[in-house]
Amino acid sequence: MISTTSIPDYSDVLAAAARIKGAAHETPVLTSTTADALSGANLFFKAENFQRIGAFKFRGAYNAIAALSDDERARGVVTYSSGNHAQAVALASRLLGCAATIIMPSDAPAVKMAATKGYGGTIRTYDRYKENREAIGTALAEEKGMTLIPPYDHPQVIAGQGTAAKELLETVGTLDMLIAPLGGGGLLGGTALAAKAINPSISVIGVEPEAGNDGQQSFRSGKIVEIAVPKTLADGAMTTHLGQHNFPIISDLVDDIVTVGDRDLVRAMAFFLERLKIVVEPTGCLAAAAALFGIAPVKGKRVGIIISGGNIDITRIGELIASQA
Amino acid sequence: MISTTSIPDYSDVLAAAARIKGAAHETPVLTSTTADALSGANLFFKAENFQRIGAFKFRGAYNAIAALSDDERARGVVTYSSGNHAQAVALASRLLGCAATIIMPSDAPAVKMAATKGYGGTIRTYDRYKENREAIGTALAEEKGMTLIPPYDHPQVIAGQGTAAKELLETVGTLDMLIAPLGGGGLLGGTALAAKAINPSISVIGVEPEAGNDGQQSFRSGKIVEIAVPKTLADGAMTTHLGQHNFPIISDLVDDIVTVGDRDLVRAMAFFLERLKIVVEPTGCLAAAAALFGIAPVKGKRVGIIISGGNIDITRIGELIASQA
Numbered sequence: 343m344i345s346t347t348s349i350p351d352y353s354d355v356l357a358a359a360a361r362i363k364g365a366a367h368e369t370p371v372l373t374s375t376t377a378d379a380l381s382g383a384n385l386f387f388k389a390e391n392f393q394r395i396g397a398f399k400f401r402g403a404y405n406a407i408a409a410l411s412d413d414e415r416a417r418g419v420v421t422y423s424s425g426n427h428a429q430a431v432a433l434a435s436r437l438l439g440c441a442a443t444i445i446m447p448s449d450a451p452a453v454k455m456a457a458t459k460g461y462g463g464t465i466r467t468y469d470r471y472k473e474n475r476e477a478i479g480t481a482l483a484e485e486k487g488m489t490l491i492p493p494y495d496h497p498q499v500i501a502g503q504g505t506a507a508k509e510l511l512e513t514v515g516t517l518d519m520l521i522a523p524l525g526g527g528g529l530l531g532g533t534a535l536a537a538k539a540i541n542p543s544i545s546v547i548g549v550e551p552e553a554g555n556d557g558q559q560s561f562r563s564g565k566i567v568e569i570a571v572p573k574t575l576a577d578g579a580m581t582t583h584l585g586q587h588n589f590p591i592i593s594d595l596v597d598d599i600v601t602v603g604d605r606d607l608v609r610a611m612a613f614f615l616e617r618l619k620i621v622v623e624p625t626g627c628l629a630a631a632a633a634l635f636g637i638a639p640v641k642g643k644r645v646g647i648i649i650s651g652g653n654i655d656i657t658r659i660g661e662l663i664a665s666q667a
Numbered sequence: 668m669i670s671t672t673s674i675p676d677y678s679d680v681l682a683a684a685a686r687i688k689g690a691a692h693e694t695p696v697l698t699s700t701t702a703d704a705l706s707g708a709n710l711f712f713k714a715e716n717f718q719r720i721g722a723f724k725f726r727g728a729y730n731a732i733a734a735l736s737d738d739e740r741a742r743g744v745v746t747y748s749s750g751n752h753a754q755a756v757a758l759a760s761r762l763l764g765c766a767a768t769i770i771m772p773s774d775a776p777a778v779k780m781a782a783t784k785g786y787g788g789t790i791r792t793y794d795r796y797k798e799n800r801e802a803i804g805t806a807l808a809e810e811k812g813m814t815l816i817p818p819y820d821h822p823q824v825i826a827g828q829g830t831a832a833k834e835l836l837e838t839v840g841t842l843d844m845l846i847a848p849l850g851g852g853g854l855l856g857g858t859a860l861a862a863k864a865i866n867p868s869i870s871v872i873g874v875e876p877e878a879g880n881d882g883q884q885s886f887r888s889g890k891i892v893e894i895a896v897p898k899t900l901a902d903g904a905m906t907t908h909l910g911q912h913n914f915p916i917i918s919d920l921v922d923d924i925v926t927v928g929d930r931d932l933v934r935a936m937a938f939f940l941e942r943l944k945i946v947v948e949p950t951g952c953l954a955a956a957a958a959l960f961g962i963a964p965v966k967g968k969r970v971g972i973i974i975s976g977g978n979i980d981i982t983r984i985g986e987l988i989a990s991q992a
Contacts (some may be wrong), residue, residue: 366975391944452940612981616778619716619946619977652944656937660985 349590352539354501355508355532357611358405365437366401369393371513376617381633381638386517386528388510390623395429395457398506398650402528403430405502406491415440420488422475425454426578426651427493432463435454443488445478447583449578455656469591471571493568494526495585498587504532510646513541518643523628523650524548524557524599525579533648534595547638548592549628558599559641561592575604575662577650578625606631608662615659623654673927679826680833680857680987683730687830690762691726692830694718696838701739701942705756706958708965711842713835715949716977720754720782723831727853728755730827731816732763736759738951740765741815741889745813747800750779751903752818757788768813770803778980796896819851821911829857835971836865843968849873849882850904850923852913858973859920873917873924874953876901883924884916885909900929900987903950903976925963931956933987940984948979
């Protein structure tokens with residue numbers, strides 16, 4: 343088993359897949375003739391909005407907590423998260439019989455806070471623009487003997503997130519390209535590990551919000567670049583820097599990182615609602631927007647798209663659609 | 668093969684299933700622990716919002732047009748519809764190489780009109796509150812030698828709609844109860860034919876909008892009761908009377924008909940958006956609302972729910988949610 347300071351590889355994704363089997367959903371892969379016509383490609387959408395807690399984050403959180411010793415689980419876990427990882431840790435902890443404390447930004451979407459409480463997590467809020475969530479989490483972990491389960495900078499979290507790409511490739515076979523959203527690099531890192539191991543010639547593309555392109559800057563400059571908290575509709579990708587465990591994988595295995603503006607995220611969200619009849623949160627639209635609107639070079643290719651999640655206040659859906667009318 | 672004046676039976680559902688195979692989607696069956704907790708039952712949602720054209724109507728329309736002779740198809744088809752049947756006839760006709768004229772109410776949702784045109788149908792509008800769509804359709808059919816494919820009062824349409832219940836029961840096994848929306852009786856009639864043949868002890872329940880309970884009145888009085896055009900959010904169930912082919916089946920095989928108010932339809936729509944991450948149109952929420960909000964006697968039972976469709980203007984979603992806030 344990997345230590346918590348090492349960089350994971352595909353064997354860790356395989357171990358994660360075995361660990362989450364039966365606990366996580368094997369989410370469906372959706373296709374759409376309209377999406378294919380619009381993109382000029384053959385698109386396969388891995389619908390992690392149908393994952394438990396409504397996002398891929400359940401995979402990594404469950405894997406990380408299941409990999410702890412009984413003694414570690416008895417002392418409980420703590421995490422910080424802008425939303426979906428919070429719910430993921432809360433639910434995974436409940437399923438694994440473990441107490442969870444969640445440090446959430448005070449401006450996190452109400453639906454995500456309510457769901458986290460509903461899963462039995464204890465919430466502690468902080469100011470996203472003034473306080474340092476890592477410091478609060480580390481202090482709490484030390485003080486109470488809890489294990490910190492960070493949202494992306496952790497080998498078992500990365501390995502768990504890679505199981506979505508593994509399932510997708512096992513379902514649809516060889517792809518020319520796989521596109522995934524990029525925040526801190528948990529999903530993109532795991533996706534690259536799985537995709538390149540299963541299908542070495544595949545092209546792996548990460549997609550960031552335009553306002554928060556620290557990953558693209560880091561990828562191009564060869565070192566982790568830190569930015570101010572970006573203001574974007576993609577609230578799951580408001581990270582300021584890639585993780586120490588994530589950057590080397592992304593640097594080695596990812597082929598390119600592109601960016602998408604908020605307006606295209608809303609266009610993609612509307613497309614999903616209207617055509618595929620599914621709810622996708624703005625962050626979950628990153629990869630699809632890049633494929634649908636000519637940002638990633640998908641034409642003529644078989645392309646996997648990871649829809650990362652569907653957690654959005656339903657009143658917010660109406661506001662966002664109205665803002666574009 | 669059945670004549671167009673006879674009442675269909677389960678053998679016609681089996682023939683329809685063979686005819687639509689490969690053309691219609693085998694839609695997924697969704698489950699939700701939250702829905703089960705809310706209803707006190709074990710609910711299985713047959714997601715016909717993921718059917719081609721976004722609603723079950725494709726099944727019946729394709730079956731009816733595929734069952735025509737080559738000569739009949741060469742002369743084209745005509746239909747009248749408040750929306751989903753229009754798109755269904757337009758797409759099925761295109762797939763089967765046949766011209767289609769669609770008579771639509773002038774106040775039909777814009778998304779349904781646009782989609783119908785997009786599938787290559789020729790639209791003729793009429794005033795839902797002043798003109799008689801059956802008369803317009805019959806006149807057009809006679810004048811141009813086209814075949815009329817009515818939205819529900821037709822044995823092949825009923826048989827086609829029954830294939831959804833057949834798939835659901837084949838997927839999940841024995842159920843105690845199956846609940847379907849009721850407008851003119853195509854879906855409920857076909858559902859009852861399939862369900863009672865496969866699972867004779869199953870209870871089949873139809874659900875109408877409160878404002879348009881002609882089916883409930885007809886079921887209870889033993890004869891077809893006609894009402895004024897009901898005003899309800901369930902625009903797919905604004906029918907004024909059951910069909911001649913539908914009523915005998917419903918009368919013989921359906922166990923009860925209940926009604927749901929518009930407010931509960933919006934509550935169910937919000938539940939689907941927020942919890943299942945899917946878009947369901949108000950008419951498509953009829954059966955689910957009856958199960959979720961204590962209207963149908965589902966407690967302790969294994970219950971199939973037909974989600975009939977997902978075609979709703981996305982701006983309308985926001986308006987409806989806001990109207991309840």
